[in-house]
Amino acid sequence: MMKSMLQGYRVLDMTQIVAGPTCSRIMAELGADVIKLELAPYGDRTRFGGLKPRDPAHKGSSQSTYYFQHNHSKRSLALDWKNPQGLALLRALIPHFDVLVENFSPGVMERAGLSYEELKKINPRLVMCSISLAGQTGPLSQKPGYDYIAQAYAGITDLIGDPDGDPALITMAMGDTATGISAAMAIGYALLHRERTGQGQYVEATLLDTYFQMHEVAIPRVSLRKNYTPRRTGSQHPDGGPTGVFKCADGSYIALAILPHQWKAFVQALDAPELLDDPRYATAALRRDHNEDLKNTLEGWLGGFDNRDDALAALEKHRIPCAPVLTLNEAMAHPHLKQRNTVRQVHDAGLGSFDIPGLPVTFSSWKPEKKLQAGLLGEHNESVLRDILAMPDENIEQLYDEGVLIKDKTAPRSIKETTET
Template sequence: MQDNQGHDETGQQPQALSGIKVLDLSRVLAGPSSTQILADLGADVIKVERPVVGDETRHWNPPSFTDADTGDEIAAYFATVNRNKKSITVDITKPEGQDIIKKLAAESDVVVENFKVGGLKKYGLDYESLKAINPRLVYASLTGFGQYGPDAKKPGYDYIIQGLSGLMSITGPSDGEPHKVGVAVVDLFAGLQMTVGIQAALIAREKSGEGQYLDVALLDSAVAMLANIGMNQLATGKTPPRLGNAHPNITPYQVFETKEGSHFILACGNDRQFGKVCDVLELPLNTDDRYNTNPNRVANRESLTAALTDAFKQKTREEWLTQLQDAGVPCGPIHNVTEALAMPQVIARDMIVSFEGSPVRALGSPIKLSATPVRYHRAPPKLGEDTKQVLTQMGLTDEEVQQLQDNQVV
């Protein structure tokens, strides 16, 4: 609700997605990461969870945030992607539960789900069924392999998709086994792609008056993430090798060890910067025909890397970082997570946030809007804490809500 000056119920200017209602039937990471972005931007997100059990990630602990007064615990994993949402519990396998979802969908702008292909059709909660109720609905489905194709029926998991997509084949040491990325990057990237698609569909609806179906797949997202590495294969027909911390198209663009055994990143992106590296090292490698241009350096990567490796072991990491930064060469230390979260720049950018009355501290949103900024108005909800309120707002009486609870529908 807004007053005649355009302010919302908190007395603040409305956010970018204020007034957009999202019915979130997704769970675990990829889908909830998308709906959290929408919630951060002001959408009213209702998270639908199974009675008693809830989202699986509520139980993916330790670690947890613990309320000092009540002893209640919130799994850190669940808290990662579920702030700014309401939580209701509904058993969608029961007709009464399906009716609740249909009534909520009739009033929603967006439905998000990550069930297996066809998994909601048997409950009458698939796109065609809900479209008949609400033609303006944007219905977003996120699966492992998409809604069609020979693998469409298979379940999808981030780790497995990292392997299938080729991403693991280019991650890890060149002389070791393939590695996954340290976080579920495919889930998170697919969530971002879904967010973009949802907002595009909402803009299209303003022109057409009609909603549409959005099909996002983990495998598609992972293949898109191959970016220039995938393009290298398409351009040459050759399988890109695993290069560890080196770059396939630029060198020296990698990690080097220093005198005391610590490491730093050198990101030398052009010939001019390479000349500056050589000046700092007092080595005229840039005058050598093998190394004077980037294509030549890539072709002679091994001998160049060997020369630089020996040179960088002559001083400490801090000495090299100071000299290289003074020379205008991109470089930086390799932080652990504790060091990264303590960086003054991270703190200044509000990338660590808290919630009044909650023990949860969370990673902030990277989206910085000048007129309609992200707000952190609600901690990750307790399971079903908004069920009664949402059902009452739908028009149900206290007695009807109680009956649904007695029948274990909610």
């Protein structure tokens, strides 16, 4: 059995921030040899985010918790590919890769002579994936932007927040992460296609397309009901249920999701059989229309418990889908997430030990590595160029001298220093 599912595949990662690095990180963890090509002189911009080393021995290094989370398990090649020599070196690498992932603004790769149409001439088996805000074509294709911009364009932001308040922002890279996962999935299918046909292909993933997929029910409604516009409903689901977030007597909150077939069990949990005869709640549609009344009834019932846990226990006796609204601190400490490696601890020489998320999937024939590492800027320059291009040490030294290659100042810079170290 192969050690890892993607062992033997080589990926050139020309991405930064979150969406692209998420895609390539998944492939790296599953065994692919991912070479993260970082643009000189600074590399991935997330090297300046998150927490940085405070130990004087590591102060000033390019490492950060933000970078580590999204780029562990990869090798870093720091190259000025805007330099003609650097671009020539990059093109020399292309035939040795199975996959290329990039998330520059549309047109950047083409202007550099690195479009898929050009690259497939030198590597017909290449699977190339471009990740962007809104795609390589269309009216929005040239618009710069990040997760929150796609969120707004997709009609997501307008639906978040209190009914009479301002739209609210999902203040985490939800769309970025989901796009990275979608891109990794698509690349896997493209590689399967290549195994069957021998042909590479071009794959696109966009934040806007990914966010638009997240509308689970509203799009057909808007399409069929010409005068219908969904509205913000705050902490309550627009379809009622009751489904949403509800306050307990101790000031904490629970989340509850009641589908129509669970209504009777919910009534039994509340020990309120009169609700079954209440004409306001006779159907799911009527319960939706009287959602505020239901919310008041439920929160009145919750007020009869001293704490959140007792209320949850009463609901769980009737298998009602419910959960405490945990802080992130509480979620990270939850034994379930720890047991399943959803929260996992990593160690970095400069940053120390800290938690990061695990993979969102598991496999019966493969287990994730327990020790994860993220490279310093350009840390693997020598090993990449030796392994892939069999480049002599003197040529590598010359690339350093001419500024084509760069390396973190806390890592050995030259071949001679590497050998001595």
